[in-house]
Amino acid sequence: MRPEDPPAQRVVVTSPRTGAPRPRRPYPASREITEQSQLGELYMRSLIRTQRTLGLLVVGLVAGGLATLPLVFTFAPWVSRLQVFGIGLPWVLLGVVVFPVFVLAGWFYVRQAERSERQFAELVERS
Amino acid sequence: MNSTYGVVAVLVVALGAMLVGAYGLRVSRTTSDFYVASRTVSPWWNASAIGGEYLSAASFVGIAGLIFAHGPDMLWFPVGYTAGYLVLLTLVAAPLRRSGAYTLPDFAEARFSSPLVRRVASGLAIAIAWMYLLPQFKGAGLTLHTVTGAPDWLGGLIVAVVVTVNVVSGGMRSVTFVQAFQYWLKLTAIAVPVVFLLLAWQAHGGQRINGPEYPVFRQTTTVDFDTTTVIHADHDVAFSGRGLVDGARLEGDGLTLTAGEHTIAAGSSFVFPAGATVPHLESLPHTTNANWALPMAAGGEFPLYAVYSLILATFLGTMGLPHVIVRFYTNPNGRAARRTTLIVLGLLGIFYLMPPLYGVLGRLYTPELLLTGDTDAVVLVLPSRMIEGVGGQLLGALVAGGAFAAFLSTSSGLMVSLAGVLSQDVLKMRGVRGFRISAGLAVLVPLAMTVLVGGIPVADMVGLAFAVAASSLCPLLLLGIWSTRITTPGAVAGMLAGGLPALAAGIVTISARTNDQWFHVFLSRPAAWTVPLGFVVMYGVSLMTPSKVPANVNRVMVRLHAPENLGLETNEEPSMSELRRRGEM
Structure with missing residues (x-):
């Protein structure tokens, strides 16, 4: 090493910038929900409202439809004298038809309820 | 039987x-x-x-x-x-x-x-x-x-x-x-x-049940009364047997139950012929088959x-x-x-x-x-x-x-x-x-x-x-x-x-x-x-x-309504996505 050579430059090698804040990862919505933040509450409220509307709608349509029957049978007695395949209409409706209707309504409800839960989960996982 | x-x-x-x-x-x-x-x-x-x-x-x-x-x-x-x-x-x-x-x-x-x-x-x-x-x-x-x-x-x-x-x-x-x-x-x-x-x-013969008549006995039928019973007959009914009707002791054949209400004492046993109109318990509705x-x-x-x-x-x-x-x-x-x-x-x-x-x-x-x-x-x-x-x-x-x-x-x-x-x-x-x-x-x-x-x-x-x-x-x-x-x-x-x-x-x-x-x-x-x-x-x-209002109502609502596939901590078992997220953090 010759003396006229300039002294070697001291290079400071720094560590990665640990002290600086990393760019924020989006705060997962599922944590908003568990931590009861206002946003999480909003998410849950919307899910509960959707499910409640769906449930009341299905019950309301089926039960509401059924509940008109006693009124019809009372105030329009000719309806209850109608015959289907030789059997009185009230017997056919209340003895046979209602049961597949219940299963169909239940199947529709399960499909819709699971769909809205799936959509809710996607929304939460995406954010 | x-x-x-x-x-x-x-x-x-x-x-x-x-x-x-x-x-x-x-x-x-x-x-x-x-x-x-x-x-x-x-x-x-x-x-x-x-x-x-x-x-x-x-x-x-x-x-x-x-x-x-x-x-x-x-x-x-x-x-x-x-x-x-x-x-x-x-x-x-x-x-x-x-x-x-x-x-x-x-x-x-x-x-x-x-x-x-x-x-x-x-x-x-x-x-x-x-x-x-x-x-x-x-x-x-x-x-x-x-x-x-x-x-x-x-x-x-x-x-x-x-x-x-x-x-x-x-x-x-x-x-x-x-x-x-x-x-x-x-x-x-x-x-x-x-x-x-x-x-x-x-x-x-596939008999229908909507005629204007009251139910009738299909065959000769013996009826035993275990308890004292109030009955109603819609028509006069012929019968035989023995027992107490309205307090009067009856026995033998050719008896008639007149239309109306009667009390039959416990222990009575009567035989009704086929085709007779069935008297019924007073508390049951009085209806013909068509009305029934x-x-x-x-x-x-x-x-x-x-x-x-x-x-x-x-x-x-x-x-x-x-x-x-x-x-x-x-x-x-x-x-x-x-x-x-x-x-x-x-x-x-x-x-x-x-x-x-x-x-x-x-x-x-x-x-x-x-x-x-x-x-x-x-x-x-x-x-x-x-x-x-x-x-x-x-x-x-x-x-x-x-x-x-x-x-x-x-x-x-x-x-x-x-x-x-x-x-x-x-x-x-x-x-x-x-x-x-x-x-x-x-x-x-x-x-x-x-x-x-x-x-x-x-x-x-x-x-x-x-x-x-x-x-x-x-x-x-x-x-x-x-x-x-x-x-x-x-x-x-x-x-x-x-x-x-x-x-x-x-x-x-x-x-x-x-x-x-x-x-x-x-x-x-x-x-x-x-x-x-x-x-x-x-x-x-x-x-x-x-x-x-209970203080933890929101937490309970999350527990009741959050779908399982979300994997929240309030659900009992952590899902895969939950485990993944915990690993990342």
């Missing part, structure tokens, strides 16, 4: 239930197994078990009996029993499962974090379970009496003993097997005879009120029945709870196609039951009446066995839940020992009560239990699950305001005779006024006490 086959069938069902239970005993080892089958039950098993447990004496014998006596208005019973599961599915099933509650009191505590709400809920659950056990024991007594002539109390005692032994030794796991097995047994026992009965009816076949035509006070009250009680009462709730805990999660309930809807629908057929055929073939008042026996008597020889007796034995299966399965379901509530909330004894002691206690009270109550149709008694459930525990579940505003005082006030009047009305109906009072229907069908009362008081009091 030759009783040998019937006795054999009842014995086989009772022994079979105990054997399946004993098989389950070897499987159930820990306390968790004992209570909830460690939640390893698949939806199909679980749905069969729910069906097996739910189809009670009321469904198996009661509905046919009521339709036989009162006509199509009574179809609302099976419709309502099934619709109750639709309401349960759409508004309760998944959140209830996610709440992690094993009994209704557990749900009350999880939702309101209040020991007071819990205590009120458990008191009501116990009352409902006892009201529901009572008709099961009555039905068992009736079946054994019809099949063998044994005294009325014996059948109830047998059911009580078998169920207690089974529940105490096996717990829930064995009960799940027993119940699932019992659904299919019951379906077979009611569906197979129906096929043969319809064939026999065709072979007899029409809805809302039987008269009675406030027919619309009665129908709507029944609809409310059955649609909303199902979710409040203690043995129904327990079953949901054996589902692994909320989604499975929904799927199970959907299968249940199908299973119940298939079963309920059958009882009305028995009721209709009974009008033709066993009209004398209108005279004795044993209308609940129509399912049991029909097969041997319509089909000659050994075939009819075997079918009769099958039906008797199925009926017994109905009493056994519903009673064990009720016993498990009742003993669960009793051991946790009343005796405060944890573990298997407390459960066993409670089971003994659970069975004694309704058994003692069977001595006290009179001749109320089985399905009507069950209807009262539904009414209490619909007016007290149903508001708690529906409002508790779907509204964040319900407060602790609101919940307590609502349950009491709906439940206590319904309970009181039920007790008056089964213990006092109010049949001829104008207000009878308001006591025997209380739901139409007690259900709104329960809901309005619960919501109203809650709005008046806004400061008493």
Whole structure:
């Protein structure tokens, strides 16, 4: 090493910038929900409202439809004298038809309820 | 009816239930197994078990009996029993499962974090379970009496003993097997005879049941009166035999029962000729076949009120029945709870196609039951009446066995839940020992009560239990699950305001005779006024006490409604996405 050579430059090698804040990862919505933040509450409220509307709608349509029957049978007695395949209409409706209707309504409800839960989960996982 | 086959069938069902239970005993080892089958039950098993447990004496014998006596208005019973599961599915099933509650009191505590709400809920659950056990024991007594002539109390005692032994030794796991097995047994026992009965009816000429005449005896019929009976004859009826009519001793041939009301003393035995119009119990409606076949035509006070009250009680009462709730805990999660309930809807629908057929055929073939008042026996008597020889007796034995299966399965379901509530909330004894002691206690009270109550149709008694459930525990579940505003005082006030009047009305109906009072229907069908009362008081009091909303209500709501696939910390088991996220952080 010759003396006229300039002294070697001291290079400071720094560590990665640990002290600086990393760019924020989006705060997962599922944590908003568990931590009861206002946003999480909003998410849950919307899910509960959707499910409640769906449930009341299905019950309301089926039960509401059924509940008109006693009124019809009372105030329009000719309806209850109608015959289907030789059997009185009230017997056919209340003895046979209602049961597949219940299963169909239940199947529709399960499909819709699971769909809205799936959509809710996607929304939460995406954010 | 030759009783040998019937006795054999009842014995086989009772022994079979105990054997399946004993098989389950070897499987159930820990306390968790004992209570909830460690939640390893698949939806199909679980749905069969729910069906097996739910189809009670009321469904198996009661509905046919009521339709036989009162006509199509009574179809609302099976419709309502099934619709109750639709309401349960759409508004309760998944959140209830996610709440992690094993009994209704557990749900009350999880939702309101209040020991007071819990205590009120458990008191009501116990009352409902006892009201529901009572008709099961009555039905068992009736079946054994019809099949063998044994005294009325014996059948109830047998059911009580078998169920207690089974529940105490096996717990829930064995009960799940027993119940699932019992659904299919019951379906077979009611569906197979129906096929043969319809064939026999065709072979007899396929007679219609909508003519303008009153029911008539198809053949010469001997009627024995076990109790003093007030009857009504629509036409003069010729008869023979011996007995006391209106206090006068009659004996011999060529007697005439004039049109109108008569009192026939216990111990009388009369023979009516074929073709005679059937006199009937005074308390049953006086209808021709044509009128009987029409809805809302039987008269009675406030027919619309009665129908709507029944609809409310059955649609909303199902979710409040203690043995129904327990079953949901054996589902692994909320989604499975929904799927199970959907299968249940199908299973119940298939079963309920059958009882009305028995009721209709009974009008033709066993009209004398209108005279004795044993209308609940129509399912049991029909097969041997319509089909000659050994075939009819075997079918009769099958039906008797199925009926017994109905009493056994519903009673064990009720016993498990009742003993669960009793051991946790009343005796405060944890573990298997407390459960066993409670089971003994659970069975004694309704058994003692069977001595006290009179001749109320089985399905009507069950209807009262539904009414209490619909007016007290149903508001708690529906409002508790779907509204964040319900407060602790609101919940307590609502349950009491709906439940206590319904309970009181039920007790008056089964213990006092109010049949001829104008207000009878308001006591025997209380739901139409007690259900709104329960809901309005619960919501109203809650709005008046806004400061008493439980502090953790939002956390509880998340637990009840968050889907499992979200993997929140409030769900019991972490999902894959939850584990991934925890790894990243």
